[in-house]
Amino acid sequence: MHALLEELGSAASAALVQSFGAEGIPASLVFEPSPRADAQCNAAMQLARGLKRPPRDLAVAIVGAVASHPAVAKAEVAGAGFVNVTLRDEWLAAHVDDALALRPVGAGQTVVLDYSSPNVAKPMHIGHIRSTILGEAMKRVMRAVGYTVVADNHLGDWGTQFGKLIVAWHRYLDRAAYERDPVGELLRIYVKYSDEEKAQKLALGAPVKEADDDDAPLPAQAPELLLAARAELVKLQAGDPENVALWKQFVDVSMAEFERTYKRLGVSFDEVLGESFYNDMLAATVDELLEKGIAEHSQGAVVVTFTKERDGEAMPPMLVRKADGGFLYGTSDIAAMRYRMGRWSPSRILIVTDERQQLHFRQLFAVARRLGVPAKLEHVWFGLMRLPEGTFSTRDGNVIALESLLDEAEQRAEAVARSLNADLPDAEVKEVARVVGLGSVKYNDLSKDRTTLVTFTWDKALSLQGNTAPYLQYAYARIRSIQRKVAELGAVPGPVGALEPAERALVLALLKFPLAVEDVARTARPHALCDYLYELAGAFSTFYNELPVKDAEPAVRAARLTLCERVATVLRRGLDLLGIEVVERM
RNA sequence: GCGCCCGUAGCUCAAUGGAUAGAGCAUCGGACUUCGGAUCCGAGGGUUAGAGGUUCGACCCCUCUCGGGCGCGCCA
Numbered sequence: 001m002h003a004l005l006e007e008l009g010s011a012a013s014a015a016l017v018q019s020f021g022a023e024g025i026p027a028s029l030v031f032e033p034s035p036r037a038d039a040q041c042n043a044a045m046q047l048a049r050g051l052k053r054p055p056r057d058l059a060v061a062i063v064g065a066v067a068s069h070p071a072v073a074k075a076e077v078a079g080a081g082f083v084n085v086t087l088r089d090e091w092l093a094a095h096v097d098d099a100l101a102l103r104p105v106g107a108g109q110t111v112v113l114d115y116s117s118p119n120v121a122k123p124m125h126i127g128h129i130r131s132t133i134l135g136e137a138m139k140r141v142m143r144a145v146g147y148t149v150v151a152d153n154h155l156g157d158w159g160t161q162f163g164k165l166i167v168a169w170h171r172y173l174d175r176a177a178y179e180r181d182p183v184g185e186l187l188r189i190y191v192k193y194s195d196e197e198k199a200q201k202l203a204l205g206a207p208v209k210e211a212d213d214d215d216a217p218l219p220a221q222a223p224e225l226l227l228a229a230r231a232e233l234v235k236l237q238a239g240d241p242e243n244v245a246l247w248k249q250f251v252d253v254s255m256a257e258f259e260r261t262y263k264r265l266g267v268s269f270d271e272v273l274g275e276s277f278y279n280d281m282l283a284a285t286v287d288e289l290l291e292k293g294i295a296e297h298s299q300g301a302v303v304v305t306f307t308k309e310r311d312g313e314a315m316p317p318m319l320v321r322k323a324d325g326g327f328l329y330g331t332s333d334i335a336a337m338r339y340r341m342g343r344w345s346p347s348r349i350l351i352v353t354d355e356r357q358q359l360h361f362r363q364l365f366a367v368a369r370r371l372g373v374p375a376k377l378e379h380v381w382f383g384l385m386r387l388p389e390g391t392f393s394t395r396d397g398n399v400i401a402l403e404s405l406l407d408e409a410e411q412r413a414e415a416v417a418r419s420l421n422a423d424l425p426d427a428e429v430k431e432v433a434r435v436v437g438l439g440s441v442k443y444n445d446l447s448k449d450r451t452t453l454v455t456f457t458w459d460k461a462l463s464l465q466g467n468t469a470p471y472l473q474y475a476y477a478r479i480r481s482i483q484r485k486v487a488e489l490g491a492v493p494g495p496v497g498a499l500e501p502a503e504r505a506l507v508l509a510l511l512k513f514p515l516a517v518e519d520v521a522r523t524a525r526p527h528a529l530c531d532y533l534y535e536l537a538g539a540f541s542t543f544y545n546e547l548p549v550k551d552a553e554p555a556v557r558a559a560r561l562t563l564c565e566r567v568a569t570v571l572r573r574g575l576d577l578l579g580i581e582v583v584e585r586m
Numbered sequence: 587g588c589g590c591c592c593g594u595a596g597c598u599c600a601a602u603g604g605a606u607a608g609a610g611c612a613u614c615g616g617a618c619u620u621c622g623g624a625u626c627c628g629a630g631g632g633u634u635a636g637a638g639g640u641u642c643g644a645c646c647c648c649u650c651u652c653g654g655g656c657g658c659g660c661c662a
């Protein structure tokens with residue numbers, strides 16, 4: 001499909017150049033599928049002004065150029081100057097196999113993909129799933145088009161919270177509870193610490209903000225707890241053996257739990273380089289920024305400032321070293337960027353986080369420009385997930401654990417699977433429930449534009465009808481069922497010939513697969529692939545309802561078997577790119 | 587106070603400069619005595635928050651207003 005669209009585009013361009021001169025005419029005009037035509041070109045209207053010709057004159061020339069192409073059945077001018085191309089059925093039938101032909105547009109290029117990045121000592125909750133699922137899909141899609149992808153889990157394993165956690169460990173730990181559920185107990189003592197610290201602040205008469213105010217400007221007297229936490233943090237950062245051992249234990253027990261979740265989700269990374277990994281590089285990073293005049297001293301701290309003239313937009317300053325000599329996450333992000341450039345020389349770095357960090361990354365990228373970083377840096381941000389009653393916070397405890405979500409999804413899918421498949425063995429029902437449940441949760445996140453703010457409700461997140469993973473998985477399972485039945489008759493796939501309308505629509509949908517995959521690799525919007533697969537599955541469902549396969553004439557049956565096989569392959573492949581599995585029966 | 591993001595059918599979402607704004611859910615009405623009904627076909631439902639502007643053409647780009655979310659020097 002790509003090749004054809006480009007051939008049409010070049011032919012159209014050449015014709016315009018011949019008739020109207022080369023001035024202002026691109027080397028290839030854009031042809032793309034549209035709801036009104038197999039391929040459509042809008043260039044005539046765009047070029048009309050520059051060429052001082054009526055758009056329809058240009059459109060007529062374009063029609064003349066493409067009408068003789070062997071793939072084209074009909075080309076015509078419509079409306080203000082649209083060129084609508086209808087492809088020959090013979091050409092479509094002969095190119096069914098092109099559906100699987102992804103072009104290696106990323107070959108020879110490396111991409112660093114930073115996603116998931118949960119915080120140590122806190123269980124993953126439903127807010128973490130978007131980064132993980134989006135990032136995993138991007139990893140698979142970019143690999144499919146030839147990129148070398150470095151999937152890096154930038155773990156939140158360093159910083160002020162560990163001083164607090166160490167204090168909480170000494171004062172509040174319930175050993176037995178820790179043995180049973182390490183991360184759960186770490187969360188409990190962390191929340192307890194936060195409550196106690198807040199109480200101390202109130203007792204000191206300090207104004208307490210609603211959330212995340214741990215290190216707001218100190219009142220005249222700092223709470224005793226906070227002072228203790230800072231002392232422990234200093235010890236940790238200075239390499240105190242006891243605190244380092246504790247910290248390492250926190251990381252290890254958290255990582256073990258994360259690994260279980262990742263395994264369940266089918267997510268994997270090439271690197272797990274957390275913030276702590278960059279700790280030793282921070283001092284040198286700040287020195288370099290100072291030497292190059294990118295950073296400056298201000299009120300005892302070191303900051304980078306941003307002006308409209310130099311950076312394209314004015315932004316608040318970015319702190320890279322605190323007055324007490326400590327570093328911040330901006331510092332470690334700059335160090336991480338330098339490290340990634342040095343180690344992998346990527347052409348793109350994609351960082352998948354929620355929308356709250358937009359300012360931070362605009363600042364980071366501005367620093368990168370001043371440092372002369374050649375890679376294309378992309379903040380792949382997504383809308384916050386919230387509950388109907390508002391945003392959730394680990395500290396307030398109003399979170400839904402990721403594991404609970406997955407459990408519930410599987411249970412709901414199992415109930416449906418059992419009611420519809422009384423005859424399936426129990427083990428298979430469980431497997432169907434797992435694949436369908438996980439698929440519906442993932443697809444729910446992937447199928448919306450990532451900038452959408454999601455309000456979580458169980459029924460929406462776990463819907464099994466309409467534009468959902470089970471719809472796609474069901475289409476796949478039906479094809480497999482047909483194939484089993486037909487195999488008993490000894491029928492095999494054969495060449496595709498004349499096309500009924502429903503078959504034609506199906507072939508056209510098949511051929512758009514590479515377009516959808518490339519679009520996702522380019523724009524980091526996996527929902528475009530979901531939309532595509534939904535369209536394909538819809539075209540199949542219509543075909544399935546209208547046209548028999550098993551009971552068709554042998555030649556027709558063979559052709560339809562070929563179509564079924566290609567649709568099944570694209571569905572399975574497309575879902576795999578999204579990180580979603582299929583089952584043979586459901 | 588300054589800034590960023592979002593606003594599309596009752597609800598959840600597509601359409602990222604192209605023609606008459608499309609799906610699902612919900613509602614209503616249909617479908618082959620079934621290659622599997624987690625399906626298919628159809629109906630109703632829209633001033634794309636509002637007002638200006640740019641363009642041959644605007645949900646999309648620009649300006650302002652309204653509404654919601656979020657961020658803004660010593661957390662990450």
